[in-house]
Every structure is written in C-alpha cells, then in structure tokens.
Amino acid sequence: MTSVPLIFRQSDGSETPVEVQSGRTVMEAAVMAGIPGIEGECGGSLSCATCHVYAPEGFEAPGDYEADMLDFAESPRRETSRLSCQIKVMPELAGTVFEVPA
Numbered sequence: 001m002t003s004v005p006l007i008f009r010q011s012d013g014s015e016t017p018v019e020v021q022s023g024r025t026v027m028e029a030a031v032m033a034g035i036p037g038i039e040g041e042c043g044g045s046l047s048c049a050t051c052h053v054y055a056p057e058g059f060e061a062p063g064d065y066e067a068d069m070l071d072f073a074e075s076p077r078r079e080t081s082r083l084s085c086q087i088k089v090m091p092e093l094a095g096t097v098f099e100v101p102a
C-alpha cells in the first residue's frame with residue numbers, strides 16, 4: 001500500500017498535511033486525521049453531504065448522484081465542490097490541496 005500525502009486547508013488559510021493509504025477515500029483521510037469541518041456522518045454511503053470539500057480547479061467532476069447530493073451540503077456549493085467520500089485516494093493525488101468549507 002502506498003502512502004499518499006494530502007493537504008486540507010481551512011477557510012482561515014491554515015493547512016494540515018495528512019498521509020493516507022491509497023485505496024482509502026479523501027473523507028476517510030480527513031476523519032482519521034480529525035480535520036474539523038469534515039464529518040462523514042453516513043460513513044461514505046453518499047447520503048449525508050457532511051464530507052463536502054472544494055477540490056482544486058480542473059479536478060474530476062462529480063457523478064450525477066453525487067452532484068445531486070451536493071445540493072444538501074450546508075456550505076455554499078462551488079464549481080469545484082465534491083463529496084470527499086467519493087474521491088478515492090490514488091498516488092496521482094499526492095500533494096493535492098482540498099479546501100474545507102467554512
């Protein structure tokens with residue numbers, strides 16, 4: 001298993017680097033690291049939208065169902081909004097910065 005470094009950035013600009021095994025999800029990475037603002041209440045079954053993050057520009061777009069669920073996110077939706085439980089961690093994601101909604 002490869003360990004992949006990711007970064008979570010809060011709305012105040014503070015950044016928390018985390019290491020996560022590839023094959024996990026970005027939501028799991030955040031919850032395991034105790035990142036405030038990412039709850040993952042439904043455990044990744046795409047039914048809570050408490051794992052909302054802003055991905056970098058040009059990041060893969062959400063699928064249809066995920067896009068619908070994003071309407072239930074508490075924080076404002078942006079072009080780059082994703083539900084982090086739907087993002088699989090792969091080595092290619094190394095160094096990616098995910099913004100946590102305020």
Ligand code: FES
Binds near residue numbers: 039040046050
């Ligand atoms: S953890 Fe519930 S939708 Fe992502």
